[in-house]
Amino acid sequence: MGNNEKNDLKSVSRLTVMLEIQGQGTIEYELVRHLAPLTIGRVFNALPISDTVHFYDNKFAYIQTELQVGGEKPRTTFKPGDMAFLTNSSSICFFLQECSISPMNLMGMAKSSIDRLSGSRIGNILTLKK
Template sequence: MQSGTVSRIDIILGINDKTRITCQLKRHLSPLTVGLITRMLPLNGNAHYMGKSILYFETKINSGIERKRTDFKKGDIAFLPIEGSICFYLHDVFDSKPMTIIGKILGDTDNLNEVKTSDILSISRN
């Protein structure tokens, strides 16, 4: 499918307005959550870590869990409803907190390993 279709939404993950990583939200994975996030773009917040495998930032999005999962692969993007957080997986994770999968990082994830907790993460339409 082409970018900009109803099912796949191309976005950019920005780090401090300097580094840009191509990502894609996939509506078919979680239609309600992806629709809500898409309508609220652009979003940004301070970077945080859950352990060493999950980079995230908090939003004001208030949505329940949809098609919950606990196993994720490196490059997955998920939504954590408890904190309204957008999560980026740096490594494969099994048996994590239940989250809603919303997309995939298409670009190189190596830059994400250098993010500090004082950095600003943002997502916007491509």
């Protein structure tokens, strides 16, 4: 396999998205298709998605969506920088701390610092985009 073919395969299985935090900058995330292919497909095709940021016990930030997605390889433990989909509230979650929580579909992880997200406030607008 040549280098170009390897790069093409990588781009199909891993997708880069940006989380824009109103007035504070962006965080790069990488979606990994094999973690939750149906969830990632639905989320990626719906981009851009914007909503006000909410926080759960300072463990993760989340935005609500209109997407209906079922459980797909759900996990209950997450690390800082992980991105997951919470099916029962149709929310995309961005983890700030390591925690064990309700089952969610892990979608990927941050490729840049999540400090900006930790510094955002309730009411800021988050936009997830291609």
